Amino acid sequence: MNIRYLFPSLLVLFLLQACGDDFLNLTPVSAPNVTNFYQTENDVRNAVNAAYSTLQSGDLYGGRDLSDLTEYRGDIAFDNDPSASSGIRFNIDRFLAGSTNEIIEDVWQRLYQTIYRCNLVLDRLPEVVMSTEAAQQYEGELRFVRALAYFHAVQLWGPVPLVLTADDTETSRLHLRQPVPEVYAAIEQDLDFAATALPASWPAAETGRATAGASRGLLGKVYLTQGDYGRAAGALETVVESQVYRLLPSVAEVFDPANEYNEEILFAVVFTTANTAEEHGYFFNSAIGDFIEPTYRSSFREGDERAATIELITPPGTATLVPAKYFEERSTTGNVGTDFPVLRYADVLLMLAEALNEEGYSPDGPALGYLNAVHTRAGLPAYTPAELPDQLAFRNAVLQERCWELPLENHRWYDLLRTGRASSALAAVGIDISNDDLLFPIPNSQVLIYDNPDGFAQNPGY
Structure with a gap:
């Protein structure tokens, strides 16, 4: 079953019952639901689809909330409407948001809902009769999704609760904020497993499932984030x-709505207008004018085709401005089914160039080739060694290349x-x-539930 299409609604009911307003958005699951539901491999498959589905939420990749924390937070895109929704998005963009900001809380809750759905299935997986290969595949998919959720959480909030089982509410209160290295270690373990358990590719009917390449690509990003350049280079x-992925001839082709999940995509969150439950509004849209920082627009060099991807288009019948890279004709409901790219091959090449340069600058080494492939x-x-004569110059060039190549893809703040x-x-x-602004505040609702200044303290400055 293609995961672009909605999984059984009954399963949604089962799993959403596990997501209330208590700590980590968890409430106990009744014994009949948990014990009786996971009977067959098909039940597990549907539950895995449910874990993927949280990524489609408007709080994550199906709307703007996660982008408020990862893209608008940076220096490329800006929210210019302090009056909308009492400024909850504007305040994030301008570093004015406090611990009661609803967007920050919604992203926290949805990430932990994602983690909980993964844990719920992982806990029950050994009890279901299926082949070893199938069990490892499902475990790999779940651990990839869980790792992705934790990768966002640890970068946004620093030390976070590390919950690896589907605990009830009382047990979940024992999960205090864990040191950042421990969270990254758990992420690495999940991705190591996924990289060996998942296939290199899927049939077209299974588009959107995690792969070995996506797992290794994300693992490389995790290592790079921690400054572990040797292991980052190895994974990337x-x-x-693997020769599974390649750069398409142009960035415009990567984002062509008729060519989604192409050979440059390692992992994307998939959407479709074929099912109204899996449509969404335009990504990065504005009704009050250009939201791209003017100095960023002017930074592109003459002839850079990527400048066109951030030009704004007004869909017919609207006053909305939409960047070209995410433009798609609307369905009869007024929505679109554009996939959101989480990890693509150009990102991998630039991360690899960065990791190799940080390991040791070489004027004519492979790092320059990876950078130039994207450039x-x-x-x-192409850049010449004379233009990038030392490690700092190369470092600056890679960061600038990422800025030109990956705008509005939720990488800039990270x-x-x-x-x-x-x-x-x-x-x-x-x-x-x-320095306090480098982390977001822990949602105040979570701090109040714990009432534990030692084990669950608010981040400094909030």
Whole structure:
């Protein structure tokens, strides 16, 4: 069953009953639901689909909330409407949001709902009769999705509760905030397993499921984020050597609505207008004018084809402005089915160039080739060693290339954090931040539930 299509609604009911307003958005699941539901491999398959489905939520990849925390937070896109919804998005963008901000809380809850759905199935998986191969495949998919959720959580909030089983409410209160290295270690373990348990590719009917390449690509990003450049390079080189993925001739082709989930996509959250439950509104749209920072627009070099991807289009019959890379003709309901790219091959090549350069600068080593593959694909002349004469120059070129190649793909804030450039990048567009602003506040509802200043303290500055 293609996971673009909705899984059984009864399963949604079962799993949503497990997501109330208590700590980590969990409430106990009744014994009949948990014990009786997982009887066959098909039950497990449907439950795995339910774990994927949380990624489609408007709080994550199906709407704007996660982008508020990962893209608008940076220096490329801005919210220019302080009056909308009492400024809850504007305040995130301008580093004014506090611990009661609804968007921040919604993303927290949806990430932990995703984690809980994965845990729920992983706990019951050994009890269901199926082949070893099928069981490992489902476990790999679940652990990939769980790792992705935790990767967002640890970057957004730092130490977070590390919950790896589907606990009831009282037990879940024992999961205090864990040190960042422990969270990353759990993410690495999940992705290591997924990389060996998942296939290199899926049949077209299974489009949207995690693969070995997606697992290794995300693992490389996890290592890079921690400054473990050797292991990052190793994981990313495996993706390149697999020859499963390639750069398409142009970025425009990557985002062509008629060519989704193409050979450049390692993992995307899939949507479709064939099912109204899996449509969404336009990504990164605005009704009050251009939301792209002017200095960013002017930063593109002459001839760079990527500048066209952030040009704004007004869909017929609307006053909305939509970036070209996410434009698609609307369905009869007024929505679209554009997939959201989580990880693509250009990102892998640039991460690999970064990791190799940080391991040791080489003026004519493979890192330059990976950087130039992306750079020249955009219609620009290749960099020469003379133009990037040292490690710092190369480092700056890779970060700038990521800025041109990956705008509005939810990477920019994480790139600024990883490279230590957040303060200087924001200052360049008129926003001064402190070290406390590098993490978001823990939602106040969670702090109050715990009432534990030692084990579940609020982040500094909030």
